[in-house]
Amino acid sequence: MKKQERHNLEYLAAWLLILAFFAWTVNLLLNVQSDWAQSNEVTRIDQDVHALVNPWRNLNRPGNDVLENYAVESQAVALERYLAEYAAARASLEPHRTATVPMTDFFAGMDEAAATAEALASRVLQLAADRENLRRSGATPNSIRLVETEAATTMARMDQTFQNGLDLIVGMDERLDGRLLALVASRRASIGSLYLILLVALLSSVASLVLLRRTAKQGAALRSGAERINAIVNNVVDGIITVDDAGTVESFNRTAEEIFGYDAAGIVGRPFIELIDPESSAQNDETALGHGESEHLARRQDGSTFPMELAATRVRVDGRALLVYIVRDIAERKQAEERLQLAAKVFESTTEGIMITDSDGDIQSTNPAFTAITGYTADEVIGRNPRILQSGVQSAEFYESMWQSITGTGHWQGEIQNRRKNGEIYPQWLNINAIKNARGQITSYVGVTFDISELKASERLKDEFIATVSHELRTPLTSIHGSLRLLEGGVAGELSDDAAKLIKIAQDNSQRLVRLIDDILSIAKIESERMQFHLQPVVIDDLVARAIEANHDFATQYGVSLQAESGVPEARVLADRDRLMQVLTNLLSNAVKHSPRDGVVRVGVRRHDEFWRVDVVDNGLGVPESFRDNVFSKFAQADGSDRRKGGGTGLGLSICKAIIDRLGGRIGFDSEAGVRTSFHFDLPVMQRQAIADVVSA
Amino acid sequence: MTDATLSRILYVEDDADIREVVRMSLQTLGKFEVAACDSCAAALELVDEFNPELLLLDVMMPDVDGPTTLRKLRERASAVGAPAIFITAKVQAGDMARYRNMGVLDVIVKPFDPMLLSSRVEQIWRGNRSKSNDDVG
Numbered sequence A: 001m002k003k004q005e006r007h008n009l010e011y012l013a014a015w016l017l018i019l020a021f022f023a024w025t026v027n028l029l030l031n032v033q034s035d036w037a038q039s040n041e042v043t044r045i046d047q048d049v050h051a052l053v054n055p056w057r058n059l060n061r062p063g064n065d066v067l068e069n070y071a072v073e074s075q076a077v078a079l080e081r082y083l084a085e086y087a088a089a090r091a092s093l094e095p096h097r098t099a100t101v102p103m104t105d106f107f108a109g110m111d112e113a114a115a116t117a118e119a120l121a122s123r124v125l126q127l128a129a130d131r132e133n134l135r136r137s138g139a140t141p142n143s144i145r146l147v148e149t150e151a152a153t154t155m156a157r158m159d160q161t162f163q164n165g166l167d168l169i170v171g172m173d174e175r176l177d178g179r180l181l182a183l184v185a186s187r188r189a190s191i192g193s194l195y196l197i198l199l200v201a202l203l204s205s206v207a208s209l210v211l212l213r214r215t216a217k218q219g220a221a222l223r224s225g226a227e228r229i230n231a232i233v234n235n236v237v238d239g240i241i242t243v244d245d246a247g248t249v250e251s252f253n254r255t256a257e258e259i260f261g262y263d264a265a266g267i268v269g270r271p272f273i274e275l276i277d278p279e280s281s282a283q284n285d286e287t288a289l290g291h292g293e294s295e296h297l298a299r300r301q302d303g304s305t306f307p308m309e310l311a312a313t314r315v316r317v318d319g320r321a322l323l324v325y326i327v328r329d330i331a332e333r334k335q336a337e338e339r340l341q342l343a344a345k346v347f348e349s350t351t352e353g354i355m356i357t358d359s360d361g362d363i364q365s366t367n368p369a370f371t372a373i374t375g376y377t378a379d380e381v382i383g384r385n386p387r388i389l390q391s392g393v394q395s396a397e398f399y400e401s402m403w404q405s406i407t408g409t410g411h412w413q414g415e416i417q418n419r420r421k422n423g424e425i426y427p428q429w430l431n432i433n434a435i436k437n438a439r440g441q442i443t444s445y446v447g448v449t450f451d452i453s454e455l456k457a458s459e460r461l462k463d464e465f466i467a468t469v470s471h472e473l474r475t476p477l478t479s480i481h482g483s484l485r486l487l488e489g490g491v492a493g494e495l496s497d498d499a500a501k502l503i504k505i506a507q508d509n510s511q512r513l514v515r516l517i518d519d520i521l522s523i524a525k526i527e528s529e530r531m532q533f534h535l536q537p538v539v540i541d542d543l544v545a546r547a548i549e550a551n552h553d554f555a556t557q558y559g560v561s562l563q564a565e566s567g568v569p570e571a572r573v574l575a576d577r578d579r580l581m582q583v584l585t586n587l588l589s590n591a592v593k594h595s596p597r598d599g600v601v602r603v604g605v606r607r608h609d610e611f612w613r614v615d616v617v618d619n620g621l622g623v624p625e626s627f628r629d630n631v632f633s634k635f636a637q638a639d640g641s642d643r644r645k646g647g648g649t650g651l652g653l654s655i656c657k658a659i660i661d662r663l664g665g666r667i668g669f670d671s672e673a674g675v676r677t678s679f680h681f682d683l684p685v686m687q688r689q690a691i692a693d694v695v696s697a
Numbered sequence B: 001m002t003d004a005t006l007s008r009i010l011y012v013e014d015d016a017d018i019r020e021v022v023r024m025s026l027q028t029l030g031k032f033e034v035a036a037c038d039s040c041a042a043a044l045e046l047v048d049e050f051n052p053e054l055l056l057l058d059v060m061m062p063d064v065d066g067p068t069t070l071r072k073l074r075e076r077a078s079a080v081g082a083p084a085i086f087i088t089a090k091v092q093a094g095d096m097a098r099y100r101n102m103g104v105l106d107v108i109v110k111p112f113d114p115m116l117l118s119s120r121v122e123q124i125w126r127g128n129r130s131k132s133n134d135d136v137g
Helices: A005-057 A065-068 A071-100 A106-139 A141-235 A254-260 A332-350 A368-374 A396-409 A453-488 A498-529 A542-548 A552-557 A579-595 A625-630 A638-647 A652-662 A688-696 B016-029 B039-049 B066-074 B095-101 B114-136
Strands: A239-244 A249-252 A293-299 A303-317 A319-327 A355-359 A364-365 A411-419 A425-438 A444-449 A533-537 A561-564 A574-578 A600-608 A612-617 A666-674 A674-685 B008-012 B032-035 B054-058 B084-088 B106-109
Touching: A005 A071, A005 A141, A005 B054, A005 B084, A065 A364, A065 B095, A071 A106, A071 A141, A071 A561, A249 A254, A249 B066, A254 A293, A254 A319, A303 A332, A319 A674, A332 A355, A332 B054, A355 A368, A364 A652, A396 A411, A396 A425, A425 A453, A425 A498, A425 A638, A453 A498, A453 B114, A498 A652, A533 A542, A533 A579, A542 A561, A542 A579, A542 A600, A542 A612, A552 A561, A552 A579, A579 A612, A579 A652, A600 B114, A612 B106, A652 A666, B016 B032, B016 B114, B032 B039, B032 B084, B039 B066, B054 B114, B066 B084, B084 B114, B095 B106, B106 B114
Parallel strands: A561 A600, B008 B032, B008 B054, B054 B084, B084 B106
Antiparallel strands: A239 A249, A239 A319, A293 A303, A303 A319, A355 A364, A355 A444, A411 A425, A425 A444, A533 A574, A600 A612, A612 A674, A666 A674
16 A cells, blocks of 8 residues: 555544544533433432332231221221322322333323223222112112122232332332442443543543654654755756656756756746757767766757756656756866876976976875886885986086076976986986975976987087088188289289279178177177177176277277266176177167267167166167168168178177067167157166176175 | 297288288298298208298198197297297187197287287297296296
């Protein structure tokens, strides 16, 4: 039997029981009431009947003497008494003739007895009169005797009648007493039953109260349980959706609303499959949705899709089969997984060797590139200290300062020589980073390294190439230039004017070639960062004075004068003096070449934010608009004619820019044609502490 | 010794054209006596007989380079204390300092001006002599 049906029957039975009890109680009350009424009546009748018993029993009935003596007079008295008793009894009992107590037989008996008594009495009186008449007439004693005998017999019958009445009354009295006793017993029983009922009712009430209380408690518990479950269901981070047998959504918790963008009201009652993207394979295989955990492409109300993890559980609630789905938007997790997979792929496929150690420095993991570089497989090094790679080339102090840097800043990078498994020593670039957890404790170190043997080899090749080019180009130029100079100088005899002119042309161009080679080599070296910069504090005023002095002759050739504006003796920068001189010389010679005759080139120094700015200002034609973007480009010259006129290589400003960039500064210009053109560079203001550091180093 | 003049220069240079230009410049303009050799070996053959007062050496040469040539020449009694000047196209960062550490007075960078070469060489030589005398004195 189903639980619900059983529960309903129990309910019905309980009600029937209560009704039966009620009926019984009413019946008992009615019984008690009728018993009470009856017993009152019976008591009254009994009193009346009982009142008759003693007078009737004690009545001085006519004895044999009366009969034998034929004492008619005394018989008549007895008769009258009998009749009076009957009359009194009937009078006293007459009101009870209609009583509910069954007394029909009694009254019938009494009526009959009374009627018989009256008939007998009148016969006795007749016989008495007859005897008197006979005696007066003097009839024979036998005839008188005959009347007297009949009178005596009638009298005896009369007495018998009275005895019958007495029996009736006594019988009635006893019956009434019995009835009264029965009524009292019945009433007692009823009252006992009532007490019982009362007790049952009381117990029931108490039990009901207890039950009610418990039920109330259970109800409250159930209610709060249901509320709690609701609260939980609505606040869990997972979406919870229940679906009935037919695949229809029954409930949709708050998180599910957030995930799918539906209001619960908007999706409850609709097919669950609407939440799955039409492209998803689950659309064709709905059974895939009803089993355990699975992943699907889900669709939001706005039509957008997302990867969803689905966990299905079948439950029975109130006898109904339900599917409970726990859904989770796993887009972020997917992305994280993809990122992790990507990171793992990078780890596996990168050409940089990666080594991860724990906080004690023991190797935890290495990648294939590490094996390719060092020759050690992961199995061979895991659990060991990276010390096995040490070549002995670096000093103990080197490693000490490396560890100081790692423990201090969490980072170290630099070039280091290590030893491969086969004993070969190789140069590598190593980058070590400490990895910290959320509490800031170091959990591991990651070393990323790449073998720079080839890079080093190619650097050497490049250096050699530059040296070779430098040498091979300069050697022929040296003899060309030298020969021309000796010719020009008359070492080989006097020259004609034309010959001197032609030799001058060859001479100028060979000089230009030399400058070009110098510039190309120097820019190549600066840009490849292999030109060493000897940084030292440079007092800008001194530098400017020297540059002006060095370029004085050159400027004079162009009829231009060079002037230093009022100095700023405290202006100092950290720079390579020779390179900075090269920059200043370049800017000065450019300014001179672009100044009109009798022009003035001024060099100024001033503070510009956190920089010292050196300005080289002329009043020449300025930088043409069309050229401004290319001023610092290689081989850039505003006018092809400049090349001949100025003899420049078109590399000067790009060299300046490369040098200033290397020094951490910036270079720029502003130009107003014919009025003022300024080329300037800014270098960071040197702090006193930095100066001290450099000087002590 | 301050009034002494430089006269004998042993010059080693593998490039014949440059050798000729330098020789002409030093002889014609500087009036020096120049022994110009094309290699270390040739210089070693000449050095004892020539007894140079100054060694002028190219740095980059096939077979034996300038610094080695200098070392070998100085192993000879005739050149053991001879001052030297390198003349080279190969000047990389740091080269100058390295050369000076090898005991040369100075480095003349190619291309140079042959019209001024003689006076430059003499100037370097004199500078060294006066410094040596100061040291002695």
